[in-house]
Structure formats: structure tokens, C-alpha cells
Amino acid sequence: AAPPQQLTSDQAAELAAKYGLRGMGVRPPLKKYVHALNKRRDLIWELADSSAYARNQGSYLGQAWSVLDPLLLAVFYVLVFGVLFRPGDSIHNVVGFITVGIFSYTFFQNAVLGGAGSILGQQDLIRSHQFPRAVVPISIVITEAIRFVPSMLVMVFVTWFARFLPGMEPVPLSWRWLLAIPAFLLLAIFSTGMAMLFARICSRAPDLRSVLPFFFSLLMIASGAMFPVSQWANAFGRTILMILQWQPMGVYLNLMRSSLLREEVAPLTWQMWVAGVIWALLAGVIGFVYFWWAEASYGRE
DSSP: OOOOOOOOHHHHHHHHHHHTOOOTTOOOOHHHHHHHHHHTHHHHHHHHHHHHHHTTTTSSSGGGHHHHHHHHHHHHHIIIIIIISOOOTTOSOHHHHHHHHHHHHHHHHHHHHHHHTHHHHTHHHHHHSOSOTTHHHHHHHHHHHHHHHHHHHHHHHHHHHGGGSTTOOOOOOOGGGGGHHHHHHHHHHHHHHHHHHHHHHHHHOTTHHHHHHHHHHHHHHHTTSSSOGGGGHHHHHHHHHHHHHHSHHHHHHHHHHHHHOOOTTSOOOHHHHHHHHHHHHHHHHHHHHHHHHTGGGTTOO
């Protein structure tokens, strides 16, 4: 039998274009990558939903932990930083202030840390299936967003219920509470960009994942998750204070608090909303492009 005829490069390229084939381990153009990612939105949601549902399935209380866990977390931080180490008289509702700050920051931290380990943690899936690798870190952030829904409800309830505790000023129901939704969406977009950025970095430098929790612990303090950063004005000066207030997590904690609370240290201003949009766009675009640039390397380490 005659040997099969060898295709020329032009013929192979023509066949590949005809049937929509592309080489393995090749980074697609950015526009096609976004289009392919959009076509996999059902996969993103399925990964996120199944991961969120399976998170507490091994425990006796099951999905009840989705509410109990943030509630116990709120009680702990309020007792430590609201009773034992009070943040000062500048805050009128310490319980709400700490609860909103801790819950919002915890979502960001879990989303980014989960994204940082997503590529290394899904090597079998990445090596066995062809899909845009951005599906993995994005699904992690959506998982944390799904898990944050009960936390958001607990956060709102604790903020309202604090009126019955001694020394806490009541927070009236208001249309401003609805602003917590766009504030959280901006935080989620920012977290997605950071998750993709660290997903690429940690896929090349896995040891960095061991250092990140310490960094996030410092950032939690610097962002004023438990007390207003304005208390540091005398110690560090106005310049450092401005940096702490306008760095991304300082902005998003302010947006969440100004939506749900009535605190002078967290005013509702249009400048903060503009900063929140800018940080979200910067992180989202830079993180996505940075992750896409190394698309061909994921799963080949």
C-alpha cells in the first residue's frame, strides 16, 4: 500500500481553519479567548455551584454552616475587638462596623486565596479537557460569592439587631441598604482580577501560597476591617492615612459600611464610588490580560 501523503503546512492550516481546530498549548487571540470564555459560562456556573454545595456536605449540619459560620465569626470578632479592645468613641455602632468589615474582607481574602491555588488544584481537569483556563479562577470567585449570600443576610441582620445591645445606636432601614449590592459587585470584580493575577503567579511559584495568608492578615489591619484607619493619623501622618483610605480594600470596606451604616468615619461620597469603579476596572482588566498571556503554560508545569 502506498504511504499516506504528507500534508504541507498550507494544507494543514487550511484544514484547521475549515474545522475550527487550533494547536495544543497555543495562546488564542484575546478576542477569541473572551468569546470562548463566554461560551463556557455554563461550565463556570456548574463548577462554582457544585463547589459551593459540596463545601459543607461532610458535616452533620450540612448547609446550615453557611449561616452558622459567618454568625459565629461575627460573635468572635465583636467580642474581641468590640468589647475587649474597643475601637474608640468615633464609632456609634461597633457591632455593625466590625461585622460589615470582617465579612467583606473575608470574602475578598477567600476569593483571592482560592484563585491563587486554583490552577495547581485543578491540574487533572486542565490536562484532560480543552477550555479557557480562566474558567477555573473565575469559578472560585463565584463559589465564594454564592457562599457570601448567607453571610450578607447575617451581616444585615446583625447590623439591624445591634440596636438592642447596650451602647449601640440603631441603624434605620433605608434605601441606602440597596447600595450594598453594587458595592459588593465592584468588590467581586476586583477580587476576580486579583484571583486571576495570583493564579498565574502561584502556578509558577507555588511556595508563594504559604506567604499570602500573612500578607492578607496585614492588609486586613491596614484596611481597617476591625477599626477605622483614621485612628492611625497621629501615629503615621496624613499621607499614610490617605494611602490606607484610598487603597482598594480601604475603598471597598468604606462602600459597604457607608451603604449599611451611618458612621462619620465611613461617609457616603461619590468620590469613593468613583474610586471603587476605577479599582475594579484596573484589577479586572490587568488580572485577566495577565492570566491570558500565560494561557499556553497552564497544566504543562
